Amino acid sequence: MRLGLHVSISGKLTRAFDEGRNSRSEALQIFTASPRMWKSAQISEEAAAEFRAEKNDFSPIVVHSSYLINLGSKSPEIREKSLQALLEEVERCKMLGADFLVLHPGGGDENAVTYIAEGLSKALDSAGGVKILLENVAGEGSKVGKNFHELKAIIDETTNGERLGVCFDTCHAFAAGYDLRRKDVWLKLHEEIDATVGFAAVKLVHLNDTKGELGSNLDRHANWTEGKLGVETLKIIRDDPRFSSVPGILETPGDLAARTADLKLCRELLNFEG
Ligand SMILES: [Zn+2]
Numbered sequence: 001m002r003l004g005l006h007v008s009i010s011g012k013l014t015r016a017f018d019e020g021r022n023s024r025s026e027a028l029q030i031f032t033a034s035p036r037m038w039k040s041a042q043i044s045e046e047a048a049a050e051f052r053a054e055k056n057d058f059s060p061i062v063v064h065s066s067y068l069i070n071l072g073s074k075s076p077e078i079r080e081k082s083l084q085a086l087l088e089e090v091e092r093c094k095m096l097g098a099d100f101l102v103l104h105p106g107g108g109d110e111n112a113v114t115y116i117a118e119g120l121s122k123a124l125d126s127a128g129g130v131k132i133l134l135e136n137v138a139g140e141g142s143k144v145g146k147n148f149h150e151l152k153a154i155i156d157e158t159t160n161g162e163r164l165g166v167c168f169d170t171c172h173a174f175a176a177g178y179d180l181r182r183k184d185v186w187l188k189l190h191e192e193i194d195a196t197v198g199f200a201a202v203k204l205v206h207l208n209d210t211k212g213e214l215g216s217n218l219d220r221h222a223n224w225t226e227g228k229l230g231v232e233t234l235k236i237i238r239d240d241p242r243f244s245s246v247p248g249i250l251e252t253p254g255d256l257a258a259r260t261a262d263l264k265l266c267r268e269l270l271n272f273e274g
């Protein structure tokens, strides 16, 4: 499993690579703008070129899209704003040469899946080589995507939806009711994936431990030594030939030292041989 951290670009895009090297990440994930603000600063071609020149030390390069984007909102204004923001995310990904753009599908009323699919159909038109990954969610409120059936429903309604991929977040899945500490639950998860999106669509794992209880619908990431999933879960992933070959990004809390310790623990457990 190729592993890496979600890192900061605060001050300079290429700071991501400093944090990547310091943490011994093989893969990296970044925000390309503040994830909680609609307005995003433009990336200059010069800064993008500098980023592209260094990025090949890491693979894949993942961009996580803004948390404000909600393609499924019942408000036409929010949907339009969200689509524009997503198109800007796609453009920044192209400039940086990113491999994947992770998106929380969003939610609203009973039309949410249709709205999300409409937005995605437009975004895919301009996505080029950037693969958009729909992330499973913790199941908060009306958010769509707490299981693979819901993600598949979005993919099916999206024009060229087969170009979408999926990012599987372990914290979100536990919060949505999957007890990932149990091998039988992983086996059921495989069956669910095979019956819906297909495993080839799973391009990335968000390897997060969680503070929330099983089925709590709480999206609260935890460090691997402190959460509910723990070492048991990592060992199951290690022994799972399909999941252990998908790249993993850690989005655990704390400073770089704390997150690097998480990465080291995951690497020791997941890449263990014999
Ligand atoms: Zn995630």
Ligand SMILES: [Zn+2]
Residues within 6 Å of the ligand: 169, 171, 172, 219, 220, 221
């Ligand atoms: Zn989360």
